[in-house]
Amino acid sequence: MIGELFLSGIVVWIAGTVACLALWRKPAIARRVACGAALAGSLLDLAASFTAIFSAIPAEIGLPFGNPVFTWAIRLDPLSAYFNVTLAALAAAVSLYSFGYLREMEGRRNLGAFGFFFNLLLASLALVFTASNAFFFLVMWEVMALTAFCLISFEHEKEKTRNAGVLFFVMSHAGTGLLLIAFLLLASSSGSLDFSSFHLLASRMPPLEQGAVFLLFLFGFGVKAGMVPVHIWLPEAHPVSPSNVSALMSGIVIKTGIYGMARVFFDFYGQPPLWMGTLVLALGVASALIGVLYALMDHDLKRLLAWHSIENIGIILMGFGAALMFRSLGQVNLAALALIAALYHTFNHAMFKGLLFLGAGSVVQATHTRNMEKMGGLIRRMPVTALCFLVGAVAISGLPPLNGFVSEWLTYQALLAGFGTTQSLTRLMFPIAGSLLALTAALAAACFVKAFAIPFLALPRSTEAADAQESSLSMRAGMAVLAVGCVALGLGATWFVRVFDPITQQALGIRASSALVTAGGLALSPGTAHGGTISTAGIALIFLLAGAAFALPLSMRWRSRSVSGPVWDCGLPGLTADNEYTATAFSKPLRMIFSALYRPRREIQAEYDVSPHYPSAIRFESEIERTFEKRLYGPLRDRIMAAANRMKGIQAGSINIYLAYIFITLILLLLFGVRG
Amino acid sequence: MMARLIENVAQLLLLLALAPLVTGVIRTLKARLQTRRGPGILQPYSDLAKLFRKGMVIPETASWIFMAAPWVVFFSTVLAGLMIPMVAAEAPLGLFGGVLAVIYLLGLGRFFLALSGLDTGSSFGGLGSSREMTISALAEPAMMLAIFTVAIGAGSTGLTEIAGSAIGQNWRFLAPAQMFAFAALALVLIAETGRIPVDNPDTHLELTMIHEAMILEYSGPYLALVEWAASIKQLVLMTLLINCFWPVGLQPKWFGFGALVGIGWLLAKLLFLSCAIVVLETVNAKMRLFRVPELLAVAFTLGSLALVSTFLF
Numbered sequence: 010m011i012g013e014l015f016l017s018g019i020v021v022w023i024a025g026t027v028a029c030l031a032l033w034r035k036p037a038i039a040r041r042v043a044c045g046a047a048l049a050g051s052l053l054d055l056a057a058s059f060t061a062i063f064s065a066i067p068a069e070i071g072l073p074f075g076n077p078v079f080t081w082a083i084r085l086d087p088l089s090a091y092f093n094v095t096l097a098a099l100a101a102a103v104s105l106y107s108f109g110y111l112r113e114m115e116g117r118r119n120l121g122a123f124g125f126f127f128n129l130l131l132a133s134l135a136l137v138f139t140a141s142n143a144f145f146f147l148v149m150w151e152v153m154a155l156t157a158f159c160l161i162s163f164e165h166e167k168e169k170t171r172n173a174g175v176l177f178f179v180m181s182h183a184g185t186g187l188l189l190i191a192f193l194l195l196a197s198s199s200g201s202l203d204f205s206s207f208h209l210l211a212s213r214m215p216p217l218e219q220g221a222v223f224l225l226f227l228f229g230f231g232v233k234a235g236m237v238p239v240h241i242w243l244p245e246a247h248p249v250s251p252s253n254v255s256a257l258m259s260g261i262v263i264k265t266g267i268y269g270m271a272r273v274f275f276d277f278y279g280q281p282p283l284w285m286g287t288l289v290l291a292l293g294v295a296s297a298l299i300g301v302l303y304a305l306m307d308h309d310l311k312r313l314l315a316w317h318s319i320e321n322i323g324i325i326l327m328g329f330g331a332a333l334m335f336r337s338l339g340q341v342n343l344a345a346l347a348l349i350a351a352l353y354h355t356f357n358h359a360m361f362k363g364l365l366f367l368g369a370g371s372v373v374q375a376t377h378t379r380n381m382e383k384m385g386g387l388i389r390r391m392p393v394t395a396l397c398f399l400v401g402a403v404a405i406s407g408l409p410p411l412n413g414f415v416s417e418w419l420t421y422q423a424l425l426a427g428f429g430t431t432q433s434l435t436r437l438m439f440p441i442a443g444s445l446l447a448l449t450a451a452l453a454a455a456c457f458v459k460a461f462a463i464p465f466l467a468l469p470r471s472t473e474a475a476d477a478q479e480s481s482l483s484m485r486a487g488m489a490v491l492a493v494g495c496v497a498l499g500l501g502a503t504w505f506v507r508v509f510d511p512i513t514q515q516a517l518g519i520r521a522s523s524a525l526v527t528a529g530g531l532a533l534s535p536g537t538a539h540g541g542t543i544s545t546a547g548i549a550l551i552f553l554l555a556g557a558a559f560a561l562p563l564s565m566r567w568r569s570r571s572v573s574g575p576v577w578d579c580g581l582p583g584l585t586a587d588n589e590y591t592a593t594a595f596s597k598p599l600r601m602i603f604s605a606l607y608r609p610r611r612e613i614q615a616e617y618d619v620s621p622h623y624p625s626a627i628r629f630e631s632e633i634e635r636t637f638e639k640r641l642y643g644p645l646r647d648r649i650m651a652a653a654n655r656m657k658g659i660q661a662g663s664i665n666i667y668l669a670y671i672f673i674t675l676i677l678l679l680l681f682g683v684r685g
Numbered sequence: 686m687m688a689r690l691i692e693n694v695a696q697l698l699l700l701l702a703l704a705p706l707v708t709g710v711i712r713t714l715k716a717r718l719q720t721r722r723g724p725g726i727l728q729p730y731s732d733l734a735k736l737f738r739k740g741m742v743i744p745e746t747a748s749w750i751f752m753a754a755p756w757v758v759f760f761s762t763v764l765a766g767l768m769i770p771m772v773a774a775e776a777p778l779g780l781f782g783g784v785l786a787v788i789y790l791l792g793l794g795r796f797f798l799a800l801s802g803l804d805t806g807s808s809f810g811g812l813g814s815s816r817e818m819t820i821s822a823l824a825e826p827a828m829m830l831a832i833f834t835v836a837i838g839a840g841s842t843g844l845t846e847i848a849g850s851a852i853g854q855n856w857r858f859l860a861p862a863q864m865f866a867f868a869a870l871a872l873v874l875i876a877e878t879g880r881i882p883v884d885n886p887d888t889h890l891e892l893t894m895i896h897e898a899m900i901l902e903y904s905g906p907y908l909a910l911v912e913w914a915a916s917i918k919q920l921v922l923m924t925l926l927i928n929c930f931w932p933v934g935l936q937p938k939w940f941g942f943g944a945l946v947g948i949g950w951l952l953a954k955l956l957f958l959s960c961a962i963v964v965l966e967t968v969n970a971k972m973r974l975f976r977v978p979e980l981l982a983v984a985f986t987l988g989s990l991a992l993v994s995t996f997l998f
Contacts, residue, residue, distance in 0.1 A: 388748045408793040409786060421785055421842070428837050440833040440992050444985075447788075447829035448822065454792060455818035458799045462814070467806035468746055532780050541783035541842030548781055548790070552760055560756040567906050570740035576807045576902060584746065590803060590811020598819040602978045 011061045012068040015085060015139070018053035018097075021046055022132035029124030036120040040111045043124025047104035047131055051097045054135055058093035061085040062511055069141075078202060079148075084141035087511035088276070091352065092138040092268045098494065099260045099359045100131050106367050106487025107253045109480060113374060114251075123163060123251075130156040130257065137265050143192040143202040147185065150265070154181045154233075157262055161250040173245040180242040184232030188269075191225035194218065195277065204276070212279035223285055226273045227292075234266025235319045236326060237296040241637055243319060244303070248311035248379060252370020255311060259318045260363035267325055267355055274333055275348065275516035283337045287438060290330025294442050297323030297449040299637075305456045305599050306607060306633050308381045308592040310369045313460055314362065317405060320449060321358040324420060325351045327442055331423045336517070338430045343423060345513040345521040346535055350419035352509060357412040357498055361404040364491035368398035371484055372464055375477035381592045383471040384464035390477040395465045397488040402461045404495040406454040410545035410552070412498035415533070417450060418543055422535035452599075459595045468586045500546045503530050593631060600633070607633040692777040692939040693767055699948070700766040704916040705729035707923070707955060714963040729916065733909050741905030746806040754801035755903070755910040758794035762914045765790040766921045770848040770928050772947035773939040783843040784832050787925065788825075791877075791918060795821055798911070802899035809891060813898025816974060820876055820883065820895065823981045828873040830988025834866040834995060835929050844929075851932040858930045865991035867930045872984035874926055876977070878919040881966040883977050893971060920955075927954045 025046025032039040061068055067089075072081035085093070107127070111120055133153040140146035158181070162174035192202070198214055199206040211222055228239060235243040243263070247255050274281070274289075300320030307313040328351025335344035371394045372387060373379055388395040404411040424446070427439035469475035479485070498505060503526045510520040524536035532544040578584045600609050611631040615624035659670075709726035716723025743751065765787040767778035776783075782790070799818050802810035836842045839850040857863055876883045884895040891898065900911050928935060934950025936943040972980065 386746075388750070403793070403796065406792075406796060407789065408796055409782070409789050414789060418785055418789075425833060425836055425842065428833070429840070437992060440830060440837070441989075443833055444826040444829040444988070448826040451792070451818075451822035451825035454796050455799075455822050458796060458803070458814060458818055462800050462803035466748060466750060466800065466804040528780055537840065539839075539841045539843065539846045541785070541836075541844075541846070542780050543783070543786055544781040547778075548764065548786070551764055551781075555760050556756065560753075560760075563906070564752060564756075567741065570905070571743050572740065573745050574742040576744040576746055576805045577809070578807070584806055586806075588808050589806045590808050590815065595803075595811060595815040598815060598974065599822075601975055602819070602823070 011057050011064055011085060012070045012083075014053060014057035015061070015068065015083075015093075015135075016070060018050045018057060019132050019135060021050035021053060022128045022135075025050065025128035026125050026132070029121045029128065032124075033119070033121035036115045036118075039121040039124050040108070040115060043120065043127055044104050044108045044111070046124075047107070047128055048101055050128070050131060051101035051104060054093055055097035055101060058085065058090040058097060061090035062087050062094065062508055079144040080142045080203070082142040082145060082203065083136070083139045084204070085139055087515050088268075088271060089139045091508065091512055092264065092355075093135055095264065095356050095359045096131070096134050096138065096261045098356075099363045099491075100257065102487045102490040102494075103253050103256050103260075103363060103367065104487075105490065106256075106370075106484050109483040109487075110251075110253050110370060110374065112481070118163070123160075126156045126159045126163075127254070130160060130262075134261060134265065138268055141204040143196060143204065143207075146204075147189060147192065150185060150188070153262070153265065154178075154185065157181075157258065160254045161246045161258070163251055163254070164249065167249070170249040173242075173249045177242045177246040180232050180239065184229045184239070187225045187229030187232075191222050191229060194222050194225070204272070207277045209277070209279040211273070211277040212281065216282070220282075220285075223273075223278070223281070227270065227289065230266040230269035230273070231292070232266070234263050234270070234322050234326075235296075236266070236292055236322060237299045237319065238637055238641060240296065240300075240319050241635075241642060244307075244312050244315045247315035247318065247366075248309055252311070252366055252373060255314075255370070256363040256366035259315065259366055260359040263318060263322060264355055264359065267322070267329075267351075270326075270329060271348075271352070271516075274329060280339075281333050281337050283334060283435065286330050286333030286335075286337060287435060288330070289326055289333055290438060290442055293323045293326030293328075293330050294445050295323070296320065296326060298445060299323075301449050301452045301456060302599075302603060302606060303635075305452060305459070305596050308463075309379045310372065310381050310384075310460065310464060311366070311379050313381075313456070314365050314369060317365075317453065317456070318358075318362060320453060321354065321362065321405070324417065324446065324449070325354050325358070327351075327446060328354060328420050328423065331420075331427055331439070331442075334427065334435075335423075335430060340430050341517050341519055342521065342524070342536060343426050343430065345509075345517050345519055346419065346426070346525075347423035348513060348516060349506060349509045349521060349525070350416055350423050352512065353419060353505070354413075354416035357404070357416050357495070360491050360494040360498060361401045361411075361413060364397060364401040364488055364495060365405065367484070367488050367491065368394055368401060371480040371488070372398075372477075374480070376471070376473045378471070378473065381460070381463045384469070384474045385467050385471075385586060385589065386465070386469040386474060387477055388465040390474075391465075391479045393485045394480055394488065397485075397492045398465065399461055400492040400495055402457040404499070406457045407450040408454065410499050410549040412495050412502075415499055415502040415543075415545055417446070418533075419535070420446060422537075422540065426535060426537055426540075455599070459592050463592045463595070467589050468584070470586045470589065500549050502533050502545055506533070606636060608636075609633050688940070689777065692773070692775070695939060695944070696767055696771055696777045697763065699771060700763060700917055700920065701913075703955075704913065704920040705733060707920050707959060708916040710956065711959045711963055714959060715966060718963055718967045729912075733913055736904075736909035736912070737906050739905040741903075741907060744805040744807075744902050747801075747804050747902070750797070751801050751804045751902075752907075754797040754804075755907040755914070757797040759910045759914040759917075761790040761794040762917045762921065766917055769844050769921060769925050770935060771924050772944055772951055773936045774845060774848040774852055774932070775938065776844045776848070777939070779843055779845040783841070783845075784836065784847065784925075785842050787844070787921070788828065788832075791921075792821070794914065794918070798899055801903075805902045807902060809894075809898045809901045812891065813895055813901070816895045817899055820977055820981075823978055824873045824876045824984070827869050827981055827984035827988045828877075830985065830992060831866040831869040831873070834862055834988070834991040837995065838862075844925075848928055848932055848935055851929065852935055852937070854932070857932075861994040862991045863930055865987045865994060867926070869984045869987035869991060870926055870930075872980060872987070874922045875962075875965070876981060876984075877922055879915075880962060882969045882972040883980070885971050888971075923955060923958050924951070927958055 067086035304316035332347035799814035802814035936947040
């Protein structure tokens with residue numbers, strides 16, 4: 010039953026793909042068919058996978074064709090189903106939003122092509138999450154990467170877009186290469202490519218091989234997830250794609266890396282050595298901090314959000330790292346807590362980052378710029394978008410009572426409990442990671458003060474912003490769905506943690522939710538004795554009651570005594586948008602404080618007419634250094650180019666020589682095979 | 686259930702009533718130490734009462750954020766105040782959240798106040814918001830390290846448990862880890878409540894102000910709410926500091942004669958801490974903004990030392 014429902018979702022998406030291909034020349038119909046199919050497929054998938062989480066026996070679907078190496082094996086176990094729920098919930102909202110969002114492109118762009126890739130991306134994502142054969146998984150992984158590449162490069166007339174697409178393409182394939190080696194190593198050990206044969210297999214391998222496989226998977230999946238230091242494609246690729254695609258990319262496509270890690274770490278490995286968890290935790294901390302620090306300096310609204318994806322991936326990895334460490338220390342209960350924190354944050358991030366990218370899409374469509382410094386005052390022109398964006402901003406900053414707070418709270422609890430699990434120096438890692446998580450969260454709050462206030466508040470900084478129009482009904486509906494999701498996942502935390510029971514049962518053999526929920530379902534606790542409690546529902550209830558009892562009536566009364574007046578402008582003739590604080594100015598203190606990382610460079614040129622004290626025009630330029638691109642990838646690219654140049658010598662262009670190469674390779678492989 | 690409700694109401698009243706007094710006491714003591722007469726310790730009450738009766742000017746450029754922010758700040762601060770143990774070791778609203786919730790609720794208030802600073806379009810507001818968010822972000826890791834040290838000792842982030850584990854160990858604060866953590870948290874307290882040497886609560890000079898710049902456009906009842914919330918926040922953080930590290934006089938329950946003893950101890954400890962703040966404010970000058978990170982780095986180092994010394998002792 011679940012299997013059929015899931016397959017019907019896939020079929021609807023594929024049908025949407027084919028239909029869009031047929032409607033290549035009819036953009037108006039193609040738009041409706043593309044979004045309708047995506048929405049219907051998402052709802053079917055949502056129903057199927059939500060049921061699948063709780064079903065006792067995982068639904069397995071095998072198609073009758075294939076060969077011993079490549080089988081069409083689909084398995085909806087709780088972990089797969091959970092990621093599918095995330096996918097379907099986000100995709101449904103994004104599809105709804107796309108009805109209105111794509112209308113503007115009608116006649117200008119090929120919506121048939123867009124619908125084709127959009128539906129294909131959703132289908133391939135669902136299959137990546139459910140494939141249970143390594144070969145099938147890698148094929149779907151590639152289909153996903155290629156369709157994502159096509160969607161990123163959709164506005165390919167701009168050079169920046171093309172470059173970003175190519176960067177994604179190259180890095181994605183380097184990652185796939187690592188995955189391929191890792192899967193082959195596993196397969197050579199198990200003799201099969203089925204995921205079921207890999208279960209706990211990696212832990213039985215010799216230590217060296219075990220470590221190699223771990224690193225290959227970590228970095229192979231890390232590329233897709235946007236983990237530091239293999240993150241550099243992400244802040245380039247996410248902003249240039251259409252915003253509904255950005256929402257999917259940040260919300261769910263990068264989560265395929267997280268899914269892959271979860272599958273490897275908690276299914277293929279049993280009890281991993283301690284260094285693995287330590288490494289993941291350290292990379293998580295680095296990703297979180299680097300992500301948020303660069304986000305603070307970015308004033309391109311969408312690129313800022315892309316940097317925050319790296320930050321949130323870091324927070325998720327911190328949970329994974331802690332879970333791995335607890336597992337190697339034999340603390341299964343704590344491992345479950347950390348795993349729940351990470352997976353909860355995965356879902357939360359899909360909700361609020363999807364919401365923020367959709368909000369940014371509305372803003373960009375209304376103002377025709379991604380540069381925050383040219384926006385302003387949009388809360389008056391676009392009230393619904395502003396409210397939704399605010400919900401997302403509060404959620405991503407980890408502030409109560411919304412969903413980001415809940416998962417960060419769980420992460421803190423896991424890290425705090427970690428201190429007592431070992432006597433070695435390693436235990437200092439937990440509180441240090443916790444304090445850096447606090448720094449990350451506080452910097453994220455600072456960043457989202459900027460990201461909300463500069464575009465939405467105060468006076469418009471350009472005529473486009475002053476004339477902005479509120480988005481269409483379907484776009485607002487799409488954002489509202491995700492905003493409601495953020496609120497519900499925050500307030501309904503005690504209800505939602507039950508979803509993780511089957512997953513922790515599968516991965517760690519315990520069900521944790523009953524220990525996590527206390528006070529009759531009102532409050533959440535870390536599950537340790539006397540651990541602290543939190544009740545987001547209670548906090549929200551008090552806010553609502555106090556607001557209704559005091560804030561509303563008193564504000565009404567005070568309004569009669571209030572007059573509207575001008576803002577203090579230091580005696581100048583009236584406040585203009587030029588007087589406002591800008592995003593650059595807002596982030597200046599942090600640019601100064603962290604100048605060792607940013608290495609900021611600025612240039613001021615003033616032109617004078619008469620007096621040297623009154624410049625007639627000032628040109629200001631400010632730039633920060635992209636440390637990773639310059640110091641890590643720059644030299645690497647130069648080496649690769651140099652090596653490629655040297656290899657030019659063997660490429661003579663004569664077919665005979667190429668045939669000889671093939672022949673020699675074949676002989677060598679045969680010799681290798683005989684020897685092995 | 687009923688008992689819990691009474692506790693909450695009692696602590697709520699205590700918070701609302703005591704907060705302006707602490708501000709008044711600090712101001713008066715500071716004036717005396719600088720051989721001024723000062724406005725008298727009840728002045729903040731009069732200020733609040735007057736502001737609540739006045740009309741207000743709403744900037745033309747402001748949106749609903751400007752109207753909502755004072756309420757969010759006020760409610761979140763009061764809610765945080767109900768989650769800390771003041772008189773009894775049992776925090777009245779401890780079920781709804783522990784020390785993490787307190788920090789993040791204060792963060793929620795700060796978030797909205799910073800938005801309101803940018804909402805009016807005045808450059809002062811933006812300046813204040815930018816500085817406030819920067820300093821609070823840098824204070825956060827030191828604060829979390831200190832809190833981790835305390836929470837690890839109690840095995841919980843619940844403040845009822847933290848205070849409960851400290852009861853009966855009145856000299857526990859002499860342990861090295863506790864002393865380092867206390868010093869770290871004290872520095873954070875100075876930064877978070879906007880006191881010298883980080884911020885000067887009495888200044889209105891654009892080069893120096895942080896908190897005052899953010900709320901420059903508020904007037905009348907909204908200004909009263911923001912000011913009241915700021916003094917409640919100060920009380921909450923001071924109480925958190927003294928009751929986590931120096932639990933002497935904390936009562937097991939809120940009821941009966943014990944509550945009076947508990948209130949007496951609380952007042953005595955707050956007075957002591959106020960004196961320390963006054964001396965610190967008088968002998969120090971305000972720091973340059975870009976020196977503040979160094980101070981917070983010291984706090985972070987102290988927090989790390991606290992953790993390492995739990996290892997050693």
